[in-house]
Every structure is written in C-alpha cells, then in structure tokens.
Amino acid sequence: MIEVENLTKLYGSVVALRQVSFRVDQGEIVGFLGPNGAGKTTALRILTCFMPPTSGTARVAGLDCQQHSLEVRGKIGYLPENVPLYPDMTTRRFLAFAAAAKGVSRSRTGQEIERVMEVCTIASVAERLIGHLSKGYRQRIGIAQALLNDPAILILDEPTIGLDPTQIVEIRSLIKELGSERTIILSSHILPEVSQICQRILIINNGQIVATDTPANLTVQLQRNLQVYLEVEGPRTEVMRKIEAMTGVLEVKPTNGESSYLIETSRGQDLRPVLARTVVESGWQLRELKLQDLSLEDIFMQLVTDEGAGEKQE
Amino acid sequence: MKGTYVVYRKELYGLFASPIFYVVAFIFLTLVGYFFYSSVAYYSLLSFQAGRNPFLSEQLNLTDMVLEPFFGSISVVLLLMVPLITMRLFAEEKKTGTVELLFTYPISDRGAVLGKFGACVSVLALLLAATLPAMFLLEAFTNPPWPTIMGGYLGLLLTCSAFVSLGLFASSLTQNQIIAATVAFGALLLLWIIGWAETLVGPTLGSFLKYLSLLTHFDNFARGILDSRDVFYYLLFTLFFLFTTLRILESRHWRG
Numbered sequence: 001m002i003e004v005e006n007l008t009k010l011y012g013s014v015v016a017l018r019q020v021s022f023r024v025d026q027g028e029i030v031g032f033l034g035p036n037g038a039g040k041t042t043a044l045r046i047l048t049c050f051m052p053p054t055s056g057t058a059r060v061a062g063l064d065c066q067q068h069s070l071e072v073r074g075k076i077g078y079l080p081e082n083v084p085l086y087p088d089m090t091t092r093r094f095l096a097f098a099a100a101a102k103g104v105s106r107s108r109t110g111q112e113i114e115r116v117m118e119v120c121t122i123a124s125v126a127e128r129l130i131g132h133l134s135k136g137y138r139q140r141i142g143i144a145q146a147l148l149n150d151p152a153i154l155i156l157d158e159p160t161i162g163l164d165p166t167q168i169v170e171i172r173s174l175i176k177e178l179g180s181e182r183t184i185i186l187s188s189h190i191l192p193e194v195s196q197i198c199q200r201i202l203i204i205n206n207g208q209i210v211a212t213d214t215p216a217n218l219t220v221q222l223q224r225n226l227q228v229y230l231e232v233e234g235p236r237t238e239v240m241r242k243i244e245a246m247t248g249v250l251e252v253k254p255t256n257g258e259s260s261y262l263i264e265t266s267r268g269q270d271l272r273p274v275l276a277r278t279v280v281e282s283g284w285q286l287r288e289l290k291l292q293d294l295s296l297e298d299i300f301m302q303l304v305t306d307e308g309a310g311e312k313q314e
Numbered sequence: 315m316k317g318t319y320v321v322y323r324k325e326l327y328g329l330f331a332s333p334i335f336y337v338v339a340f341i342f343l344t345l346v347g348y349f350f351y352s353s354v355a356y357y358s359l360l361s362f363q364a365g366r367n368p369f370l371s372e373q374l375n376l377t378d379m380v381l382e383p384f385f386g387s388i389s390v391v392l393l394l395m396v397p398l399i400t401m402r403l404f405a406e407e408k409k410t411g412t413v414e415l416l417f418t419y420p421i422s423d424r425g426a427v428l429g430k431f432g433a434c435v436s437v438l439a440l441l442l443a444a445t446l447p448a449m450f451l452l453e454a455f456t457n458p459p460w461p462t463i464m465g466g467y468l469g470l471l472l473t474c475s476a477f478v479s480l481g482l483f484a485s486s487l488t489q490n491q492i493i494a495a496t497v498a499f500g501a502l503l504l505l506w507i508i509g510w511a512e513t514l515v516g517p518t519l520g521s522f523l524k525y526l527s528l529l530t531h532f533d534n535f536a537r538g539i540l541d542s543r544d545v546f547y548y549l550l551f552t553l554f555f556l557f558t559t560l561r562i563l564e565s566r567h568w569r570g
Contacts, residue, residue, distance in 0.1 A: 070422060
C-alpha cells in the first residue's frame with residue numbers, strides 16, 4: 001500500500017531524513033516511534049504530499065506522491081501534528097468544508113458528517129466554534145476530518161497528544177477499530193501507546209530507521225541481558241562482593257533503595273534460585289527477588305542512545 | 315482548478331466571520347460617503363455661483379466635478395483597505411498551520427489561489443455595490459451620465475482585482491499578516507504614483523513608468539473613457555500576480 005524508498009530530506013543543511021526505506025501493507029497499523037525531532041513528521045508530510053523529498057521516492061497505492069499528488073491526497077486521511085483547524089468555523093461547517101474539499105458529493109455530505117461526528121463523539125459540539133473548544137475536542141475534530149470520505153489510508157501525527165487519560169483510551173480503541181479495514185500509520189513518542197495499538201513499529205532516530213518489527217519481537221530481540229531485582233538486608237559491600245563473584249553475573253548495581261540491587265545476568269540463565277540460596281546461607285534477610293523484564297521503554301532508550309546497537313538491528 | 319469553489323466558499327465565510335471585514339466596510343463606506351457629500355456640496359455651491367457667471371456654468375459638469383473625484387477617492391480608499399482584507403489569505407493559514415490541511419486535501423494550488431482571489435474580489439464588489447445608492451441619489455436631483463458611471467465602476471472592479479492579486483501575492487510570501495499588509499500597501503502605493511517620476515527621467519523610461527502606473531489607467535475609467543489598453547493592463551496585472559503567487563506556493567516543492 002505504501003512504499004518508501006531511500007527517502008532523504010534536507011532542510012538547508014540539516015538532515016531530517018536519511019535514506020529511509022520502508023513499506024506498509026494493506027490493513028496494517030504501523031507506528032512511527034522516535035524522540036522529538038527524529039524525522040517522524042517529515043516522513044508523514046512527504047507521504048501526504050505536503051512537501052517533496054530531497055531525493056528518493058514515496059508511493060501510495062502504487063502512485064508516486066509527487067507526480068500524482070492529487071490522486072494520492074484523495075486516498076489519504078491526514079491528521080497533522082498540533083491539529084491545525086479553522087478557529088472561526090463551527091465544527092459542522094468545518095467538516096462540511098473538509099468533505100467538499102475531499103470531493104464528497106453534496107447529497108452524501110450531511111450523512112457523512114453525521115457518521116464521522118458519531119464515530120468521534122463530537123456531535124454535541126457540532127454548532128460550536130472550533131476556537132472555543134478544548135484541546136480534546138479539537139483533536140477529535142481533527143480525526144473526524146481525516147475520516148471523511150472513508151479514506152483507505154489514515155496518517156495520524158501524534159493523535160493522542162494533549163488528551164486526558166480517558167480520551168487517550170477512547171482514541172486508541174477508536175484507532176484500533178478503524179484499523180480493522182484500513183491502513184494506518186501513526187506517529188508517537190509515547191511507547192506504550194504504539195506497542196498497544198500497532199502491529200508493527202518503526203523506530204526512527206536522527207532521520208534513520210533503527211529498528212522495525214512487531215512490539216513482541218522487538219522486546220525479545222533486544223533483550224540481551226536479564227535483570228534481577230534483589231532486596232536484601234545485609235552489609236552492602238559484603239553483599240556486592242559475594243554476588244559479583246557468582247558465575248553468570250555481569251554487573252551488580254546498587255539502586256537508590258537502602259538495600260536493593262539490580263543484578264545483570266547473561267541471557268538464558270535464571271540465577272534466582274542460586275541467589276536466594278546464597279543470601280540465606282550468608283545469614284542475610286531476603287526481602288525481595290524478582291526478574292525484571294526489559295520493557296520496550298528500555299529498548300527504545302537503548303536504540304536511540306546507542307547507535308551501535310541500532311545498526312546491528314537494521 | 316480542482317477545489318476552486320470549495321476554497322471560494324470557505325474564504326467567503328472566513329471573510330464574513332472576521333471582524334476585519336466589518337471594520338473595513340464601515341470605514342470604507344463612511345469615507346466614501348464623506349467624499350461624495352463634499353464633492354456634491356461643492357458642486358451645488360458652484361452651480362449657485364454659476365447662475366450669475368455664464369463662463370463658469372459652461373465649464374461645470376457632473377463628470378468632472380462629482381464623478382471623477384468620487385471614483386478617484388474610492389480608488390484611494392481601496393488602496394488603503396484592500397491590503398487589510400488580503401493580508402490574512404495565506405499568511406494566517408501559514409501561521410496557524412491550516413495550510414497543511416489545505417494542501418493535503420485533494421485541492422490543486424491553482425484552485426486554492428483562484429478561490430481566495432475570487433472570494434476577496436466578490437466581497438469588494440459587494441462593498442462597491444454598497445456605494446451605488448449615492449449614484450441613485452444623484453438621479454433624484456439631476457440627470458447623471460450612466461455610461462460614465464458604469465465605466466467608473468468597471469474601473470473600480472478591475473482595480474480591486476489588481477489590488478487583490480498583489481495582496482494575495484504579498485500574503486503568500488510570509489506568515490506574518492502585518493508584513494503581508496505592509497508589503498502589499500507599499501507595492502500598491504509605489505505602482506500608483508510611479509508615473510509621477512515621468513518628468514524626472516528620460517522620455518522613453520518616462521512613458522514606460524507612466525504606462526506602468528495604476529493611476530494613469532484608472533484616471534481614464536474615472537473620466538468615463540473606456541480604453542481597451544486600460545482593461546488589458548488591469549487584466550495583465552492581475553494575471554501576473556496570480557501567476558507569481560502560484561509560483562511562490564509551488565516553491566515549497568523545491569525550497570529547502
């Protein structure tokens with residue numbers, strides 16, 4: 001559905017995207033993940049034909065974004081970052097404008113507006129001026145306009161930013177629902193969000209894609225070491241020394257707590273029984289012992305801070 | 315041209331929803347009313363005097379004494395006001411980011427430009443139509459030369475389209491509305507009076523500058539002279555700036 005090849009975008013001498021290639025198949029929900037300024041918005045703007053790439057090609061449904069701009073734009077529903085809307089229009093009037101702009105026929109316009117207002121639960125503010133509405137409503141109006149004319153592809157740039165927690169949950173389930181029949185690309189810098197909604201994640205950093213896979217696979221692949229959390233009452237130096245001497249232990253880090261430690265062990269080796277025994281045999285009090293899963297958050301941090309790890313994954 | 319009508323309707327709504335239009339309309343009509351009143355009052359004063367002076371009465375006529383100054387003053391007021399109406403067209407969309415919506419909808423650049431242009435010209439035509447009662451008032455007292463009046467209004471309409479096209483161009487250059495208005499006003503004023511330099515430069519350049527001047531071409535209309543060169547000049551002026559606006563918008567495709 002979407003094919004991107006060697007996309008490069010320069011803003012003057014600043015590189016926003018560097019040789020980015022990826023593809024998104026029909027019906028997929030793909031998440032663009034990256035820190036602020038990583039190039040997510042730039043990539044989405046190129047896909048929506050708002051700006052052209054410096055080099056490389058972007059194709060949507062087999063059509064080149066530059067040569068067949070109008071056709072491509074007709075297939076995409078786009079929610080830009082920060083949700084720009086016309087503040088002096090009412091919700092209904094704005095949606096009517098968007099519908100007309102997207103080529104919805106006049107006879108279907110009313111019905112289509114009702115439909116998207118219902119889906120996004122904004123019917124209650126239909127006659128209010130957009131400028132007077134809260135961020136949450138505006139965000140949903142932004143999504144509603146993207147849904148007009150039922151586009152096959154939805155591109156959402158940070159769809160949940162600025163919403164309150166209940167709204168975030170609502171929007172996420174809405175996106176999941178929509179994704180059952182559409183291709184969706186969304187960008188975010190919030191990890192749990194992407195891992196919950198998306199079938200596939202593209203992690204982008206400094207204008208390059210550093211990893212792409214399902215959330216589950218990413219977690220497995222990147223979990224090189226296991227971490228064990230240990231809380232024990234005993235002389236700190238003594239404990240550290242004894243644990244460090246054990247086979248399979250890579251590193252012991254005392255944490256902020258009075259008597260707790262993070263122990264890094266090599267993969268495929270569960271040291272918990274041995275640790276428990278050691279503690280008990282030394283006559284210390286074992287308070288807590290648990291395996292710590294490396295969260296996607298940690299993986300993300302690893303990828304965006306550690307270039308070497310990222311390249312290995314590519 | 316796709317989307318011209320959609321953008322046209324949206325802009326028309328935007329213009330009527332914005333307070334700028336009402337302020338401009340109020341000031342415009344007040345000024346025009348004042349100019350009309352003063353020229354008519356002066357004319358009637360002179361007419362009384364002319365009753366005792368046959369030489370003077372030969373020189374008195376409505377076109378010279380009322381219509382020409384009336385159209386002339388409207389055109390000057392437009393020169394001041396049009397930049398205020400056109401400044402928001404693209405600058406505001408850029409500032410608020412809605413330009414990203416506009417240009418990711420399946421609307422062509424040309425459609426967007428023509429829609430905005432058309433909406434502004436329509437609104438100004440409405441303002442001009444609101445000055446027509448003054449002409450009907452003349453009808454009540456005398457026999458106004460209607461062909462001259464129609465020529466004058468045609469000239470004003472063409473002036474509006476020329477002013478709007480330049481205003482639109484200025485607005486596409488920047489995201490700051492004040493800058494857009496200043497650029498438009500400065501450029502219009504310069505083009506208005508550039509013919510004044512005629513006597514200072516050589517005859518070739520002088521006649522060129524005179525031809526370039528908006529004022530030269532408008533004067534003919536105000537006097538009721540319909541010259542195809544003037545019509546052509548205004549249309550060319552308008553097309554030129556619509557074209558450059560389009561090029562400016564397209565430049566986003568190759569500028570870094």
